Amino acid sequence: MSKFSLRNMAGAMWAATSLANAVCGSAVELAARLSPDAKVYGPNDSNFASVTARWSTYSAPGFAFSVEVATEQDVAETVKFANENNTPYLAVNNGHGAIITVGKMQEGIQIHMRGLNSVKIADDGKTADFGGGILAKEVIDGLWAKNKQTVTGNCHCVSLAGPGLGGGHGMLQGRHGLISDNFVSLKLVTADGTITKVDKDHELWWAMQGAGHNFGIVTSITSKIYDTNRPLWAYASFIFTGDKVEELYTNINEKLLKDGNQEVDIINYSYFTMDPTVDPVNPVIMFFILQENAVLVDEKFTAPFTALGPATSAAGAGDYRDLSVWTGNAENQTFCQKLGFAAMRYPVELQVYNVPAMRETYDTFTAGLQSTPALGFSVVLFEGYSTQGVHAVPAPSTAYPFRESNLLVSPVMLFQEDTPELAETANALGTQLREIIHKASGEPNLRVYVNYALGNEGPEAWYGAEQWRQDKLKTLKSKYDPEGKFSFFAPIA
Incomplete structure (x- = not known):
C-alpha cells in the first residue's frame, strides 16, 4: 500500500x-x-x-x-x-x-532499509558505493558482473551493513580483512536525525568498525573492491559420524589451522547436525574444506580426512558465488528462510580446538537433542576462515576487539517457540555448550562475535575487556547518542 x-x-x-x-x-x-x-x-x-x-x-x-x-x-x-x-x-x-x-x-x-540497495562502482574500479539496505548476494552479483568482489558475510540473505558494523567475518577475509576493514566511508543518520559522513578523519570512525550499531543508521557504504583475479573455488565435503570427533578436530588443528597459520587460500567449515540418512539417532559432523583458485581441493589437504573413513564425501568446483550454496547459506536454502523458528546463538571465539572439549561438546549436544527432540533442528557451527588480512590490521585501530582469534564457534538452538519451558531448555543447553568450549580455551574473558551474540553476555564480551576500549566507547556514546536511541542491538551501556 x-x-x-x-x-x-x-x-x-x-x-x-x-x-x-x-x-x-x-x-x-x-x-x-x-x-x-x-x-x-x-x-x-x-x-x-x-x-x-x-x-x-x-x-x-x-x-x-x-x-x-x-x-x-x-x-x-x-x-x-x-x-x-x-x-x-x-x-x-x-x-x-x-x-x-x-x-x-x-x-x-x-x-x-531494503529500498536502499544500489551498487555503483567508482570510475577507478577501486571502490564502490552500496546502499545501506543491500544484501550480501546483491553485493556479490552486482560486483561479479563487473569482474569485481569484496568481503561480505557467507549468508546470501544477510546485509552488508549489519555484519560490517560488528566487524564482519567472510570468505575473503584472509586476503582483505573484515568487512569493516574495507570501509572507506559511511553515510549515517545519527540520533538527532542528521545525515553525517564518517570516514578516517571523523572521531566515530574507530567505533563504527566493530560497535557501529550503537551510533546510527547506515544509509550508504563506500567500500574497497578488488579484481576477481582468483575467481575459481573448489570444495571437498565429508560427513563423519560421532566416533570420529577426536580424529577430525585433531586433523583440523594440525593439518589446516597450523597454530594460526592456515593457508590464505583455505577455509575449513564444519557443524554438528542431525542427518537421519546417515545416523538416525546421533548428530553427524558436516565438514568442508574450501580452496581458492582451484578446481580440485589439493590432496595434501583432503588426504588426512579421507583416511578417517567418512560416512560420505563429495567434491566439486565453481566460483566464488558458489560458496554459500555449497555450505547451505544460499538465499533459497534452509538457513536463509524465515520459517517461524526461534534461534538462540551462543558464540565464542577461539585460537585452536581443544579436542577433549570437542568430544564433551558433541556428547552434551547429543544428549540434549535426545532428551528434547524439539531441539532437533539445532546445530553447533565451527567457522575456520583464513586470518591473514584480519591479523594485519593493528588491533587498537578499530573497535573490533578479537583480531587474534582463529576460530568462530557458535551453538545455535533452533526450535518452534511454543512454550517458555522449551526456550528455557534450549537456553540451558546452549549455555552449557558454550561454557564447555570457553572453559577449555583457557581464555579468562569470554570473547563473543557481536553479530552472533545471544545478548546476555555484556559489553566486555562484545567489545573487548580492555578498560580503554570500554571507556572510549562510552565517551563516544555519551556524545553522539546520549539518550540511547541506538541501544537495542548489543548496547555499549
Whole structure:
C-alpha cells in the first residue's frame, strides 16, 4: 500500500480501537513527510506480516508500523519524527539480527532499509558505493558482473551493513580483512536525525568498525573492491559420524589451522547436525574444506580426512558465488528462510580446538537433542576462515576487539517457540555448550562475535575487556547518542 492510499483508507482500517487510531494517525502524519516512493505499513495492512517477519521469533522487536524508505532523507525524516513523538525505532535490512536485546524495542517504528540497495562502482574500479539496505548476494552479483568482489558475510540473505558494523567475518577475509576493514566511508543518520559522513578523519570512525550499531543508521557504504583475479573455488565435503570427533578436530588443528597459520587460500567449515540418512539417532559432523583458485581441493589437504573413513564425501568446483550454496547459506536454502523458528546463538571465539572439549561438546549436544527432540533442528557451527588480512590490521585501530582469534564457534538452538519451558531448555543447553568450549580455551574473558551474540553476555564480551576500549566507547556514546536511541542491538551501556 502506498503512503497515499494509506492516508485515504486509514480510518476504515484502524478505527476499531483508540490505540489503532493513534497508530494510524501517526503513520499518516509520517507518510506526509516522506518521498513519493516510500511506503508505510500498519498492522492491518496485508504486507505488514511479511515486511516485519524475522529469521528468529525469539525476543523479537514489536512494531506499531513499518516504514519502507526509498531515500536517505526518508531515514532522517523518520528518525526526526520518532524523536518528536518519543517513539523508539529500529533499522532493519532483512531481519536476521537475533540478539535478544532487540526484543526491548516494542510499539516502535521499523525503518525498513531494503529500498536502499544500489551498487555503483567508482570510475577507478577501486571502490564502490552500496546502499545501506543491500544484501550480501546483491553485493556479490552486482560486483561479479563487473569482474569485481569484496568481503561480505557467507549468508546470501544477510546485509552488508549489519555484519560490517560488528566487524564482519567472510570468505575473503584472509586476503582483505573484515568487512569493516574495507570501509572507506559511511553515510549515517545519527540520533538527532542528521545525515553525517564518517570516514578516517571523523572521531566515530574507530567505533563504527566493530560497535557501529550503537551510533546510527547506515544509509550508504563506500567500500574497497578488488579484481576477481582468483575467481575459481573448489570444495571437498565429508560427513563423519560421532566416533570420529577426536580424529577430525585433531586433523583440523594440525593439518589446516597450523597454530594460526592456515593457508590464505583455505577455509575449513564444519557443524554438528542431525542427518537421519546417515545416523538416525546421533548428530553427524558436516565438514568442508574450501580452496581458492582451484578446481580440485589439493590432496595434501583432503588426504588426512579421507583416511578417517567418512560416512560420505563429495567434491566439486565453481566460483566464488558458489560458496554459500555449497555450505547451505544460499538465499533459497534452509538457513536463509524465515520459517517461524526461534534461534538462540551462543558464540565464542577461539585460537585452536581443544579436542577433549570437542568430544564433551558433541556428547552434551547429543544428549540434549535426545532428551528434547524439539531441539532437533539445532546445530553447533565451527567457522575456520583464513586470518591473514584480519591479523594485519593493528588491533587498537578499530573497535573490533578479537583480531587474534582463529576460530568462530557458535551453538545455535533452533526450535518452534511454543512454550517458555522449551526456550528455557534450549537456553540451558546452549549455555552449557558454550561454557564447555570457553572453559577449555583457557581464555579468562569470554570473547563473543557481536553479530552472533545471544545478548546476555555484556559489553566486555562484545567489545573487548580492555578498560580503554570500554571507556572510549562510552565517551563516544555519551556524545553522539546520549539518550540511547541506538541501544537495542548489543548496547555499549
